[in-house]
Amino acid sequence: MIRTRTWIVIIAALAVAAAGAILLIRFFGAPGTTAEIVKGGEVLYTIDLDKVTTEYEIEIGDEDGDRNTVTVRPGMICVSSADCPDKICVNTGWASKNHPYPIICMPHELIIRIVGAEGEADAEAG
């Protein structure tokens, strides 16, 4: 009898703890703003932008000699220079938690996309 009661307490406690944990994650523990740098369909870098403390650059090159320089700052990311013909990736500017829309370099098949950020909108026209 005592054993059964112990089990009830343990299971009830586990259920409450599990439910509590899920609720906490759902409402308070929103995942950080993460940037994924994708080239040719492959994720090359995954960067938690919330954990970035100092600015740094990443050179993205390939065997064709294509080059994009990505600049990462606390909470934000952009393509700062590129040798593509149209420079649309550079002109797109920064992506961040509040502006979580993808940066695209079509000629180099490069995508920088933000995951885990709820922006002010579902998409951006442009």
Added chain:
Amino acid sequence: MKKNLSLLFAAAFVFLSLSACGAPREYASDFFAMDTYMSSKTYGTDASGAVKEEAERLESLFSVTDENSEIGVLNVKGSVKASTETVELIEKALEISEKTDGALDITVYPAVKAWGFTTGDYAVPSPERIEELRALTDYEKVDIDGDTVSVPEGFMIDLGAVAKGYLGDRVRVILKDSGITSAIADLGGNIVTVGDKPDGSPWRVAIRDPNGDGSVGVIEVTDKCVVTSGGYERYFTDENGVKRWHIIDPATAQPADGGLLSATVIGEGCVLCDGLSTAIFVMGAEKAKALWQSEGGFEMILVTKAGEVLVTDGIKDSFFLDGGSGYELKVIG
């Protein structure tokens, strides 16, 4: 022991029900097609394969850079026996040209090419060349005879200003036919929505700030297309420091200068929104207002060089200006 098991099941049930929450499953995908980046999110049913296939199918008909597409053949030979869809889209584009007094012109391609916007080899054409290019631009010279489309020598057609719109209309039909009641797709910057969000609230579409990294505001829409044309991404700076963007005014064969930094058109038909956004960017706010008043059937958000955001009366309650953007909001009545 039985009691223990049932308690265990109860705990498992609480755990699972909390994590599922009853929302329809989201299916997201992204891909490159029609020389641009596209992404879609559908709810309840996965239709990403169908969206991509349709984009690739239309690209094989409309692509201006593919010599084997119907448009490619037309531009090389001056004439093509085209599919019903290509003829239909050319006719729709010509209708928009007429409505906008030629501000949209699918024959402006030789000028777009001469300015280098197709290759990235940017150059300001000489005044003589500009005159030649003007003579090679006239939508009224496109001839449609049954399924045969022809243009005069030296003329070229580019459906770039309406092709993504056509895809948008097709995508909405395909998604709705699959029973999807909630979806959003970004087709190279053209935003296409089906129904509302899964939670029943309208879709929120940000309008890019042409002067900065943020947005000028957000428009809430249900079952609509939102298309923006602007000069802020595809441009070059000439030797005098002047920004020259890719939207060419068919009347001058030079980058459009209608006083706008961007023009967004919102409506049911994506071809109309797509074509009109280009035309309105070219014609400027005054003519756009007159067009909106006389034609109707669409709403617009115009960002002017003077720092104003002009929105038409029909969306004044569903557009929310970003307070920090520094723009002045004005309603067009």
